[in-house]
Amino acid sequence: MSSVDVLADIEKHADAILRVCSYHRRDFDLVVVRSRPHDMRPVQASLQTAFETLPTAELGILGRLPAELMSMVLRELHVRSFFRFRQVNRRARVVSTGLWEYGLVSKHGLEGLRGLLRAELAHLFTIDDLYRSLITDKCLTCGGFGGLLFLFTAGRCCFDCLQSSAHYRVLPPSAFTKLTHISPGRLKRLSGPTLRTVPGIYNMMETPARRPRYLIFEEKATQTLQAIRAIGEDTIQHLRSRREQLGQRFMAATAYPCCSLNNAKLERGVSCKGCQAGLEVLRCDSDDRDRVFSTRGFLSHFSQCVEAQQLWTESEGGTRPVNEPELTRHCGYFNELGPDGLPA
Structure with a gap:
């Protein structure tokens, strides 16, 4: 032609x-954190709708806020607090369901929501964080199409960068302790958030993967510990030279589609x-x-x-x-x- x-x-x-x-x-989707569709169907409708019964109770002093301010407050709540607010009463359910950003995330970004909750990282990010990632398609590392959400940052990444970029290195706390000679208790206090892993495939060969209970985001942990001089440059180089366990990066990411605001088209x-x-x-x-x-x-x-x-x-x-x-x-x-x- x-x-x-x-x-x-x-x-x-x-x-x-x-x-x-x-x-x-689809093989890229299957090797990261993934929900079985039939597990989500029973709750999906409840996440996207309010109760049919009209609310009778109010929200106390929060109910005095103008709608615009109430929306601003809800956008700033981290995901775990947002869902707790939804459970206050029927009025809270109506108000939270009506938030535009939440409506889009609960409909199209359910894997991101569930991934953060299952990984015990939902207290670190807001609905607005997930919304912003949902409406962009760029990998934050290379600028190409990013079809995944890295749970430690709630930012987009592509499959290639997730596998190859040093930014996405993760490791179990026990390995970090061994390499840095920092006690487990001190590491837990200082290293930043830990991700709780969940069952999954996590490799292209579909062989059983060794799955640690928790993972640490190496970049964040080393930055924090270096800032307080708990580790030096030699230790950081030693960490970076460590051979990673196959599939552990996949335990910290989930498939996340992109929703275009121009035509409401969903891209995977x-x-x-x-x-x-x-x-x-x-x-x-x-x-x-x-x-x-x-x-x-x-x-x-x-x-x-x-x-x-x-x-x-x-x-x-x-x-x-x-x-x-x-x-x-x-x-x-x-x-x-x-x-x-x-x-x-």
Whole structure:
């Protein structure tokens, strides 16, 4: 296809090009903190609605605040306190449910909410923190599409940065104690928040992972301890040279979609079928097949990807099935999935 034809097709057939040439890497979602859909259905409706019975009690002195000020107060409550407020009475339930930011987070960012609560980090972040992460799609480290939420910071990251960037290093408190020679009690007081891990897969091979009970955010802990001169530069270098346990970073992240305020469209990120096809044909190592794009980012990539354009040509404008790689047909996951979309 000529460059002019490609650009014309992108403008005219964007949705069909996405359907034919891209796919969502579900294996990336499955190796981080994840909820089974059937576990969330019973509570999802209650999180997004108030009681049908009209409230009779008021909120005391809080009820005297103008609606704008009340909304400001609710936005500044950390997640755990926000949910406690929702349980005060029916009036509190109505007021909190009506908060725009909460409505969006409870509908589209449920994994982030549940992830923070399960990790025992919900007291560190507000509904507004989760809302701001929900309406942006940028990885805070590389600027590419970030389909994950790093629970220690409630900030977006991409799968590649989560695996490779030193910023996301985590380790069990016992390992930190051994490497720094700081007593467990002192470490608990000084190192910052600890994340409580929850059961999950946490590796692409689906083998049982050694899961410590708690994890420490290494960057935050070292900064805090260095500031009070509890550790020196030599100790920090020793920590950084430590070999990490496979999968522990995945225990500190969860899948988090992006919600566009312009068109209310939800994006979870897509990868390129053409790059996977090219990798299988060329039989060479390539990072392109693991890249995740926003819709706009993928269409820009499509304009340069010869293999994706070949798939589009084969589909005859999206009207015929294409001979795509087995991995893309299974969305990056080969083993059988159960009815809830998780491994059987």
